Amino acid sequence: MAASDKSTLPNDPGTSRLKAPSVSKLKRPMAVSAALQNHGTAKGAAPPGGATKRPRVGGKGTSAAQSGTPKVNFTKIDKTKRRSSCRIRGVAATARRNPATTAGKALPSKANTASATTSKKTKRPAWDVKGKLEDMNALCNRQAAELxxxxxxxxxxxxxxxRLKLLEGEKKEIQVVSTGQQGEISELRDQITSKDAENKRLKExxxxxxxxxxxxxxxxxxxxxxxxALAKQLEDERKTNEELKIKLDQLENRYKEELQTSLSRKDVLDKQEEDIKTYEIERKRLLNEVIELKGNIRVFCRVRPHLKEEVxxxxxxxxxxxxKSINVMNGEKQSRYTFDKVFDCGTSQSEVFEELGQLVASSLDGYNVCVFAYGQTGSGKTYTMEGPDDISDDTCGIIPRAMKKLFExxxxxxxxxxxxxxxxEQLEIYCENVQDLLRPKNAPxxxxxxxxxxxxGQSAIWVPDLTSHEVKSYEQVKKLLLISKRRRATAATNANDYSSRSHSVFILRIAAKNTETGQKTESALNLIDLAGSERCGSNGSSGIRFVEGTKINNxxxxxxxxxxxxxxxxxxxPFRSSKLTMLLSDSxxxxxxxxxxxxxxxxxxxxxxxINTLRFATTVNQCNIGTAQKAVKF
Known part of the structure; x- marks a missing residue:
């Protein structure tokens, strides 16, 4: 809308009651319409668009008499009207071009004009028709200007x-667009919130x-x-490796030279080792012959391996x-004893058997052989003869090793x-009673x-009704040893948690025949594990354990x-004084x-x-029983 449309023409009786609406009122079309309607009512005119028309002054069909006014020269009036309209249009155009300038220039208002006319107007005489006509022309001019x-x-x-209608349409369009934009704004706000969270997460x-x-x-x-640092170290090591490589080459050359020398010496050493083995076998054979010629009982002494909890x-x-010698300190007194062989507490089972293997093997030649273990309770007799409870090839004792060697x-x-x-055959002497350890399963x-x-009628130690088992392999002997171990009398005492309460006698009877020469031999190998001597009074034995200890000691x-x-x-x-000495009378x-x-x-x-045990062993070692004889038949 132009600036002239918004400005108010001053001193205009028509505009004194109607002012141009402000921008805030243009946004409220209903209020403006009401204002316009009130304006039309105040002027006495019909609302815009009505059928009522303003009466034309001096128009056709209207006389001066009808209008109640004298006849007017409308040619002059029209000229005056055109001049007035031109002035008004000029003022309006100027107002449109520069509303600020024209706002202060007000046209003469109706009241001012009327007052001026009234002040100048004098009552004309009746004959002054020209004056009256001039007044009428002035009045027409004023009305034309107002019109x-x-x-x-x-x-x-x-x-x-x-413009209001256009603005209302635009408002509706803006409202529609605004509604859509509100959804978009909401979505954009959600997106902004999401982007803010994403931005926060990305910042984190x-x-x-x-x-x-x-x-x-x-x-x-x-x-x-x-x-x-590693590169430097690597360089240092590389240099060191080069130096070592040079030394290694030198050592390799020296090794080759030494190897050639060693190979030449190895043949000599192998021959000497074979000679040593041959000499050792010959030494043992000659020693065996010397002892046999002497007829003495051989005595070996073994110190039991000490347990972890022992000092x-x-x-x-x-x-x-x-x-061959052992020294025992009892308090401040030291005693020394000498035997055919002494084994310390670090000697293994295989080393012990190696010393008596040749004696055991002589039973295949027809000689009776007897090996028995003697000592106090807890000294390791059963361990030496049989082995521990969890027996293995490394820990097995003399009996299983002897059987393995005889089969080989x-x-x-x-x-x-x-x-x-x-x-x-295997038996035990328990409280002077002989019992079969290899009896049938359900036999009493x-x-x-x-x-x-x-x-x-042959004179020989013999036990009637003693079960005899023929064996052809070492595995069969192992099974029999397990049976006898379970049946042997054992008990826990104050001196030993697993004490043998009987003398165990393992007897292997050997019958040999040479198919080429017809020679026959019979022999027996007795391997005996004696019960341990104990002091019944000092170890607190009572009841059946006291009786067992007394019988063993006797x-x-x-x-x-x-x-x-x-x-x-x-x-x-006095062989017949006990069952044990009767059984050992042949040995x-x-x-x-x-x-x-x-x-x-x-x-x-x-x-x-x-010390008491070693003294008894010394007496046994000095006992001469004569030379064993081989029983040969043809």
């Missing part, structure tokens, strides 16, 4: 209404990445420093003749025409008797008496190769009892 002003105002109002991520980057950068710098045996030493040697001699039959433990003559006392009588060449040897009477292994407890608290 033009009213037309301009109506036109302005029409423009305003059209950026901060984390920056921290991580700083850590990585620090780590990278550290790695670079380490790399530099190291500092009271025992092995000074003197290497491998028997197979070797088969190529020379020898055939062997092995029968195993019957008491057996020891006879000195066989039914054929039988061992009789054994000592028999050994003493043999060493003194007494006329009477101790001169028709057997006999070996006693005396076992020593390494505990310092058992030093006194160990």
């Amino acid at each position: 033009n002003q009213q037309k301009d105002k109506d036109k302005t109002i029409d423009d305003i209404l059209k 991520r950026e901060r984390t990445l920056i921290l991580d980057l700083d850590d990585r950068d620090t780590e990278l710098r550290k790695i670079c420093r380490e790399k530099t 190291a045996p500092n009271h025992i030493a092995y000074d003197g003749q290497a491998g 040697d028997g197979n070797e001699r088969a190529k020379f025409g020898w055939e062997f039959e092995f029968h195993v 433990a019957a008491k057996l008797e020891i006879r000195t003559k066989k039914p054929s 039988s061992l006392t009789v054994l000592g008496t028999v050994i003493s009588s043999l060493s003194k060449k007494g006329a009477h040897v 101790l009477g001169g028709n057997s190769k006999t070996l006693m292994i005396v076992n020593i407890n390494p505990s310092p608290s058992a030093a006194s009892e160990s």
